[in-house]
Amino acid sequence: MDFDFTEKEQAFRAEVKQFIADNLPPPEQRGEDFEKHWHAKLIEKKWIGFSWPKEYGGGGGTLIEQFILKEEMSKALAPDLGSDFMGLTWVGPALIRHGTEEQKKEFLPDLLNCRSSWCTGYSEPDVGSDLGSLKLRAVRDGDDYVINGSKIWTTRAHVARYIFLTVRTNPEAQSRYSGISVLLTPMNTPGIEVRPIVNIVGQHHFNQVFFTDVRVPVSARLGAEGEGWKVVMGALANERSGISESTGMERHLEKLKELARNSQKGGKPALQDAEVRRKLARFETQISAMRLNGLRNLTKQIKGAQPSSETSVNKLLRGILEIPMADLAMSLLGNEASGMGEWQFDALNFHGTVIGGGSPNIQRNIIAERVLGLPKD
Known part of the structure; x- marks a missing residue:
């Protein structure tokens, strides 16, 4: 993997940061119509479907530029790039690869202009x-x-x-x-x-x-x-081919660290507790591995390879991490865990992430059979 960015890529990162500074208010200041206006600006920049070919209405950006765009948006707590996550993540790339020209003309413009669902x-x-x-x-x-x-x-x-x-x-x-x-x-x-x-x-x-x-x-x-198996596997791999799994978990971990800083355990700050520190370090190590695995997959794509079954590793790791991270949050809250706030909601609402796109056991089977070459179950 090459961790160095070219001058063009660094300039693009600066452009994205400036756009965010000029157009993205803090979450608490975003009004009811904010996302509508936000998406209109993204459409004008052609940052929705940014890496799609220009002949299909995309931005024609490189994969590394798309990675930069998504990374900076995630750091800034920006809304999704577009209003139709499933359409943009799975359907659009599958249409570009396997669709007829009639299908592309029918569906791709709506995906790119926030008119699809x-x-x-x-x-x-x-x-x-x-x-x-x-x-x-x-x-x-x-x-x-x-x-x-x-x-x-x-x-x-x-x-x-x-x-x-x-x-x-x-x-x-x-x-x-x-x-x-x-x-x-x-x-x-x-x-x-x-x-x-x-x-x-x-x-x-x-x-x-x-x-x-x-x-x-x-x-x-x-x-x-x-x-259809080939079509679907390409679509699911596209979902996991970058580092979106890890950037979301990095943000989640920072919030968990902040909770630990503001919590008490045994009459002392929770961050002074050795077990809490070990758990946070374990989470950070696994999330760093997710990021590196995502960058490895991105490197392969840049060199012309298609996303492989190795991309299931990040989906598996995220599914594995969601529950213990929620458990730690609940233990840090103590008696407050009996209420219903952001952390309690997350602890009870992890099913969508764990089930969506294939459960952990399915991901284990994919890794075992297609990456490690083990016998099929």
């Missing part, structure tokens, strides 16, 4: 996030597929306009990873029913989505029939 249909009941075992059937009937089955843990399905839907088009395929296809499906298609799953803190992000004789045109398929 996507959800992703991966996990299923009794299957979880093991995509190779998905059962949602799509049977070819003339120019349509007829879909029956359900998806679960579908984030924001209740507000999404489209679903990036994985279906089983060939149940007789020799490999369980073959015979899967991806359909770009409008959520208002007749036969789709969304039922909410409310979490323990009363929030509604997850849903179960039912499909009953849902007809989707063959033209909505992304990529070739039966090659």
